[in-house]
Amino acid sequence: MSSDEGFLVEARNAVLSFGQTPALQGANLSARAGEILAVTGPSGSGKSTLLHCLAGILVPDSGEIWFDGRRVDTQREPERSALRRDHFGFVFQFGQLVPELTAEENVALPLLLAKSRRASALAEARPWFGRLGLDGLEGRRSGELSGGQAQRVALARALVSRPKVLFADEPTGSLDSLTGEHVMDLLVASVREEGTTVVLVTHEPRVAAYANREVIVRDGKVTPLFVERLTS
Amino acid sequence: MTVPLALLGLLERESSHGYDLKRDYDTYFGRGKPLPAGQVYSTLGRLARDGKVEVGEAEPGSGPDRKRYVITELGVTQVETWLTEPVAGEPHLQTVLFTKVVLALLLERDPRAYLDIQRAAHMERMRELTELRRTGSTIDSLLADHGVYHLEADLRWIDQTVARLAALTAEVRS
Ligand SMILES: Nc1ncnc2c1ncn2[C@@H]1O[C@H](COP(=O)(O)OP(=O)(O)O)[C@@H](O)[C@H]1O
Ligand SMILES: [Mg+2]
Numbered sequence: 001m002s003s004d005e006g007f008l009v010e011a012r013n014a015v016l017s018f019g020q021t022p023a024l025q026g027a028n029l030s031a032r033a034g035e036i037l038a039v040t041g042p043s044g045s046g047k048s049t050l051l052h053c054l055a056g057i058l059v060p061d062s063g064e065i066w067f068d069g070r071r072v073d074t075q076r077e078p079e080r081s082a083l084r085r086d087h088f089g090f091v092f093q094f095g096q097l098v099p100e101l102t103a104e105e106n107v108a109l110p111l112l113l114a115k116s117r118r119a120s121a122l123a124e125a126r127p128w129f130g131r132l133g134l135d136g137l138e139g140r141r142s143g144e145l146s147g148g149q150a151q152r153v154a155l156a157r158a159l160v161s162r163p164k165v166l167f168a169d170e171p172t173g174s175l176d177s178l179t180g181e182h183v184m185d186l187l188v189a190s191v192r193e194e195g196t197t198v199v200l201v202t203h204e205p206r207v208a209a210y211a212n213r214e215v216i217v218r219d220g221k222v223t224p225l226f227v228e229r230l231t232s
Numbered sequence: 233m234t235v236p237l238a239l240l241g242l243l244e245r246e247s248s249h250g251y252d253l254k255r256d257y258d259t260y261f262g263r264g265k266p267l268p269a270g271q272v273y274s275t276l277g278r279l280a281r282d283g284k285v286e287v288g289e290a291e292p293g294s295g296p297d298r299k300r301y302v303i304t305e306l307g308v309t310q311v312e313t314w315l316t317e318p319v320a321g322e323p324h325l326q327t328v329l330f331t332k333v334v335l336a337l338l339l340e341r342d343p344r345a346y347l348d349i350q351r352a353a354h355m356e357r358m359r360e361l362t363e364l365r366r367t368g369s370t371i372d373s374l375l376a377d378h379g380v381y382h383l384e385a386d387l388r389w390i391d392q393t394v395a396r397l398a399a400l401t402a403e404v405r406s
Binding site: 206214 | 395
């Protein structure tokens with residue numbers, strides 16, 4: 001059965017253990033195209049593992065992962081790698097910029113890896129500095145950027161190849177709240193403009209409030225709200 | 233009560249007519265909740281009675297609301313004191329949440345129903361406020377912030393309670 005209900009990203013009954021540690025125990029989740037979906041829940045509940053499965057980084061022990069009508073979990077790593085490169089963008093808690101590269105080269109990196117020519121990759125990267133309030137910082141290396149600036153560069157890098165889905169795992173986790181809000185304001189403005197679907201993992205209600213909808217992960221499962229449990 | 237103090241403060245800035253005062257109040261403090269004109273005049277009346285404002289002559293040819301209000305020394309002192317006075321925390325909503333949860337447990341109902349509904353309602357309000365903060369002026373944004381942080385405190389409490397429900401149930405029903 002294909003993903004036919006307008007969902008762009010879907011996990012069906014995903015189960016995954018790290019050795020003896022159960023991380024996912026039958027997680028179900030779906031996000032519609034253009035939606036910003038917050039995935040919240042206590043630390044250790046399986047949020048990051050679920051995100052990694054949806055993004056084709058991890059493969060669940062059982063269950064299914066779907067993207068845009070395609071089964072992802074049955075693909076081999078090279079195919080999943082191509083899927084990530086062509087359709088997904090990533091932002092993590094720590095920007096994970098390449099320290100040897102300038103901010104501009106970092107942003108252009110996904111395009112260079114997708115075999116764009118250097119000049120055109122840099123030309124595509126440049127407008128993102130204006131959009132994310134980073135004008136003038138193009139030549140800086142990550143050591144010369146503040147936490148908030150580095151995270152905005154990471155956001156630009158995640159969005160530069162115009163992915164269908166942005167996977168963000170605690171994107172403001174390393175920032176103070178005002179800086180974090182600034183990053184979230186820019187993230188939401190950019191993805192709304194581009195129509196990007198977002199899976200936003202966060203344990204902070206204030207960050208989750210930027211999403212259109214929220215699901216809660218507890219003990220490796222997406223817990224339906226009590227009210228939904230009563231009617232289903 | 234902040235309304236009398238807010239009006240007094242606006243009068244310290246400049247003496248004013250009731251109508252202009254209401255307009256200023258609504259601009260700065262009355263977001264989504266404008267001050268009824270009746271309340272403005274009754275408040276000014278009490279402030280005058282208590283010697284915190286003086287009422288000037290009605291301007292000729294205009295109605296009764298064209299009186300000019302001027303703050304007195306006593307009024308200025310009160311504004312000054314109030315501005316630096318700490319405000320007590322608001323345990324109010326917390327108490328309502330807590331009462332509902334404990335009562336549900338005493339009545340052998342599952343409080344998660346209420347906690348989920350409350351959580352969803354708070355998140356919905358938080359999304360509205362977040363959107364307002366994202367798109368509004370600095371004033372809007374600061375007012376929204378205040379609401380967001382209060383909601384956040386409740387949401388943390390709700391999560392904490394859900395996580396410790398088994399222990400709470402045992403304690404309440406023992
Ligand atoms: N690489 C790993 N190796 C072993 N255990 C892991 C690994 N990643 C996560 N876990 C465990 O899986 C569970 C879920 O973790 P995670 O998905 O990171 O939770 P969250 O993101 O909600 O904090 C936890 O018990 C965690 O300790
Ligand atoms: Mg995590």
